[in-house]
Amino acid sequence: MFYDFRPLIPLSLDRVLSGKSINSSLPIFRLPIELVSHIVPYLSPLDIRRLAFVDRDSRQLARALQFAHVELDYSSRSLELLATLRNEVDEPHDKEHRLGICIRRLTVRNTWSDFSSKESLELDDFRRLSIREQYIEAETLTKAAYLDNICSLLPHLPNLHILDWKDEEPLKPDMLGSIMSSSIRHLRLDGPLLDPSFTLTPPAGQNDWPIESLSINVGWLLTSSGPGDVTSFISSLMRLTAPTLRYLTWSGYAGQILWETPSCVDFRFPVLQEVTLDHPMLKEPTMLNTIIRKDTHIRSISVNSNPVVSQFLSCCGYIPSLDRLRWDQSHLESYDDLLEFVHNNTQLASLEVTSPLPSIIIKSIIINHGHQTFDNLTVLHLVLEGHNFSEDILTTISSITSLQRLWLSTGTQHGVRHDWTIDHEILAEALRPLSRLETLVLTRDTYAVDGHPLLDSSTERYYVNRALPRDLLLSDYLTKDELKKMDCPVIPIDEAIFLMSSLRCLAWERWHRSQMVAVAARYAETLTRLKWCFVGQLPIRVDDIKPRRAVRPMTEERDYLLRVLHVCWNADFRFY
Structure with missing residues (x-):
């Protein structure tokens, strides 16, 4: 849900008007509401701004287009928008049409420099020895109040669907409570600091937190007194979201916390379809066993692997529902776990290995005991270790005649140094057997x-x-x-x-x-x-x-x- 190539559809006219009758004389409002919703997204930004000046109904329609996705970055415009939303909450009866009802996606993105430029101190303060401490304290308090204000508004945005939180300040329990009380169905926490000992509890009258997409990449406030309670937040988050979660991305900071899951884990993820594990620091695979069970319906697994994750997958065996695998094992010396998992799941339609592989490993992936591994593979992404594809490797890849999309790369994979001096004549001729190929990607x-x-x-x-x-x-x-x-x-x-x-x-x-x-x-x-x-x-x-x-x-x-x-x-x- 966080890919920007899929724009969020603005709310329809009847929803942004909250069921109120249409009083505008603008001809477009004579059309059925369904047609209006399909027409207005084609208006240019200038036309939308002009539409806002016609009358109140037109202005609300323009708001639905302009404020479907809002980004708060501590700019002057963001502060003005927050003031407008706060006024709507404090004086609900004074607003015939509300702006907050139009917001579907909210991104919170702040940096220390944003706050430094806003806050200033008197010249006399600079003569004091403690100026640095005072300045930092002023910024911290200002930012905390700003984020508190945002969180307190979340429950009052009735159509908020996606919350994209890209801020590195601590999220306090009351702020998390406001997030849980909102109407969001897709949540990304990218950067905030959390107390790992804090246990999430659902809002009153609910048994779970009905989130469909969850992406978590956070730091931890290491304030807990003992190692036994450092998993409370993750465990409670997984438990509350498990019944409805369809897409899970779990990223970890290397070297921070080695998660040791409590032995009693009695929940499951019945509708989970897509899992991304990007270096979650795990001591043992208990949580993985909960996420990827024997009876799972997961269709896509993406791993930036550590030993615990890769060893767990190598022992998973056959996963009937699995359709796509993306594997990055750049930090491992052995490829045995990858080979074991791939050979147990020959039904894959998509395979991506984004780290450089020796040619012998690529051959072992595609050909197993003299027979081709895959019958249904349509998507393949491989990176070769070296500087060029040999004729033997290209012949092996071209033997997968079911391929529809192919991404090949070799040589240095980072920086401005490119050293794959490609010969397109040889490559084109080698790929000729791929008669179904629709997409060809060549990088580096x-x-x-x-x-x-x-x-x-x-x-x-x-x-x-x-x-x-x-x-x-x-x-x-x-x-x-x-x-x-x-x-x-x-x-x-x-x-x-x-x-x-x-x-x-x-x-x-x-x-x-x-x-x-x-x-x-x-x-x-x-x-x-x-x-x-x-x-x-x-x-x-x-x-x-x-x-x-x-x-x-x-x-x-x-x-x-x-x-x-x-x-x-x-x-x-x-x-x-």
């Missing part, structure tokens, strides 16, 4: 360039230095207006050097784009069902437009941070 690829001898044209810094081929004409990749900028006779030398560098980079980007489009066209010829590919840090669409297939980039700029790639790749993996 780089290219050799015959550049000017005075320029650094090394393949490892291809994307950084952006050296043009020596025979390239800039006029082929720049517009007439851009070329005219270089003809100005009175431009200062510093500006001329900067301008020339900028235009060369611009020409390189356009040349690189044209090269990658040609590469994508080559794959489209070989792989007749290909719909899009990612190559040279560019997402590229392949459309069937007669008489031949059309290839075009999906973005204007290179996706060097892989943000667009991850959005597109993960989009099909949500089960709701």
